[in-house]
Amino acid sequence: MTRETTGTAPSLTLSGIGHAYLGRTVLDAVDLSLAAGEVAALVGPSGCGKSTLAHIAAGVVEPSRGRVARRYRRHGMVFQDPRLLPWATARANIAYPLRLLGLPRRERRERAEEAARRVALDRADLDKFPVELSGGMRQRAAIARALAIDPDFVYFDEPFTALDVALKRRMQDLVIEAARGARFGALFITHDLMEAVRIAHRVVVMDAQGRGIAGTRAVPSEPGARDDGTVYRLVAGFLSDDPLFRHIHDIDERRTQ
Amino acid sequence: MTTARADAVLDRLGRVGQFLWSGWAGLAGLALFAALWQAGHERYGDFILPAPLATLAAGLTIAADPAAWELAGQTTLRAVEGFALAAFAGAAGGLAAGYSPATMRLARPILTVLLGVPPIAWIVLAMIWFGSTDGTIITTVLVAATPVVFVGVAEGAVTRDRGLDDMARAFGAGPLARLTTLGLRHVAAFLFPALTVALGSAFKVAVMAELLANTGGIGGALAAARANLDVAEALAWVLIAVTGLIVVEYTLVHPIRSEFERWRNAARPWGVKR
Numbered sequence: 305m306t307r308e309t310t311g312t313a314p315s316l317t318l319s320g321i322g323h324a325y326l327g328r329t330v331l332d333a334v335d336l337s338l339a340a341g342e343v344a345a346l347v348g349p350s351g352c353g354k355s356t357l358a359h360i361a362a363g364v365v366e367p368s369r370g371r372v373a374r375r376y377r378r379h380g381m382v383f384q385d386p387r388l389l390p391w392a393t394a395r396a397n398i399a400y401p402l403r404l405l406g407l408p409r410r411e412r413r414e415r416a417e418e419a420a421r422r423v424a425l426d427r428a429d430l431d432k433f434p435v436e437l438s439g440g441m442r443q444r445a446a447i448a449r450a451l452a453i454d455p456d457f458v459y460f461d462e463p464f465t466a467l468d469v470a471l472k473r474r475m476q477d478l479v480i481e482a483a484r485g486a487r488f489g490a491l492f493i494t495h496d497l498m499e500a501v502r503i504a505h506r507v508v509v510m511d512a513q514g515r516g517i518a519g520t521r522a523v524p525s526e527p528g529a530r531d532d533g534t535v536y537r538l539v540a541g542f543l544s545d546d547p548l549f550r551h552i553h554d555i556d557e558r559r560t561q
Numbered sequence: 562m563t564t565a566r567a568d569a570v571l572d573r574l575g576r577v578g579q580f581l582w583s584g585w586a587g588l589a590g591l592a593l594f595a596a597l598w599q600a601g602h603e604r605y606g607d608f609i610l611p612a613p614l615a616t617l618a619a620g621l622t623i624a625a626d627p628a629a630w631e632l633a634g635q636t637t638l639r640a641v642e643g644f645a646l647a648a649f650a651g652a653a654g655g656l657a658a659g660y661s662p663a664t665m666r667l668a669r670p671i672l673t674v675l676l677g678v679p680p681i682a683w684i685v686l687a688m689i690w691f692g693s694t695d696g697t698i699i700t701t702v703l704v705a706a707t708p709v710v711f712v713g714v715a716e717g718a719v720t721r722d723r724g725l726d727d728m729a730r731a732f733g734a735g736p737l738a739r740l741t742t743l744g745l746r747h748v749a750a751f752l753f754p755a756l757t758v759a760l761g762s763a764f765k766v767a768v769m770a771e772l773l774a775n776t777g778g779i780g781g782a783l784a785a786a787r788a789n790l791d792v793a794e795a796l797a798w799v800l801i802a803v804t805g806l807i808v809v810e811y812t813l814v815h816p817i818r819s820e821f822e823r824w825r826n827a828a829r830p831w832g833v834k835r
Binding site: 359362363364379380381383385387389390391392400401403405433434435436453459 | 733
């Protein structure tokens with residue numbers, strides 16, 4: 305089954321988003337709409353402004369122009385670096401958004417442990433500080449933090465770029481599993497087309513200069529149901545035959561964000 | 562739940578034990594210092610440098626005298642009052658400067674001017690303004706200690722991790738929640754070392770100001786010892802002032818700081834832990 309943005313009411317709608325850093329335009333007239341429960345991978349060459357777009361959608365950055373309509377209940381976010389509080393234990397880090405919501409201590413603890421279980425984070429590791437955890441464990445904690453608030457939408461901003469190949473795959477499986485289990489929609493920023501095709505219902509390609517969305521391609525079958533052969537064939541097909549993906553590996557260092 | 566609590570209690574006991582045990586290293590350092598002092602005494606004689614034990618005996622004699630406690634209390638009160646004012650003013654100003662670049666730009670030259678004026682000049686000015694009163698001492702302490710706290714806190718606020726701020730914003734934290742859960746916690750790690758230095762200089766400046774302004778306290782006692790050429794008594798007063806400082810530092814400042822720095826300690830290899 306492939307989902308189209310037209311069926312159900314969209315959970316996230318970005319209309320006419322534009323943004324400029326110090327007078328230089330990085331995003332212009334971006335329109336994007338995600339259906340409820342849809343996982344969309346946003347790909348594009350390095351520095352095309354896809355991270356900025358995710359930050360705008362998540363409310364971290366105020367756009368210079370345009371409108372963001374969020375129709376989901378609550379969102380979580382996973383960043384490229386784990387962004388854990390160095391002075392707090394893994395458990396307290398996972399519970400941090402729950403603390404912001406003002407939940408009582410006991411419930412925070414229970415929900416943090418439940419979220420840690422979902423990302424296969426060892427109970428013994430929950431009392432450790434981030435400096436004592438390995439890179440993979442830290443990123444697991446960051447994912448658990450996003451899942452702890454029981455979100456129906458999650459932003460992933462190139463979350464696995466710094467991880468090695470094997471770890472990356474496990475994390476991707478974890479996200480696929482979590483998205484299926486909790487039925488959350490997601491905007492997954494990545495520059496790895498393989499990752500995009502594994503994880504998403506739909507691949508959205510951003511214009512190389514950040515001027516809107518260049519195009520979108522639905523990925524056949526459900527995330528998690530695609531075996532490696534299918535993923536390779538799809539990616540190879542996209543790269544060789546589809547003009548949409550021609551500039552995907554261009555790098556413009558001047559515009560890296 | 563109960564095992565978790567028992568674990569927490571055990572963990573705390575362990576850390577207290579570790580802290581107390583680390584006292585041996587401190588004692589060893591002090592003993593080394595006393596040995597050097599003794600060597601100096603044997604080289605230069607009683608008049609220039611009395612023996613450490615003689616000084617200690619003089620100190621104990623002073624400590625046995627209630628009038629001396631009153632003098633020490635007077636100095637402590639002045640130093641602590643000035644220190645509290647400096648901590649408050651410095652922390653508030655530093656936070657404002659750290660969060661607002663415009664305030665920082667305005668504050669920096671003022672700070673340079675304040676730091677450029679020698680403390681002795683402040684004592685003279687304060688004596689003209691307040692006469693031989695507590696006000697003179699407190700003002701001098703305030704002026705000497707505020708910049709230290711200000712710079713420490715401002716540095717902490719400037720170096721806060723903006724990535725964490727963005728993370729908190731993504732999870733819906735408002736400015737106040739970000740300040741209380743992230744900003745202040747980060748600044749605290751810079752505040753405590755600054756407070757240690759400020760407290761030390763508060764005591765030193767208070768004694769100096771007392772000596773020059775002739776307003777009693779330990780400084781006044783030192784002035785009297787100088788007038789009588791009583792080196793042993795002068796050194797004994799110095800010893801008392803230093804002891805007071807060490808007691809405050811190790812019973813108050815260090816335990817609070819190590820509580821804030823637990824995570825940093827967790828990353829250290831075994832041999833480096835205190």
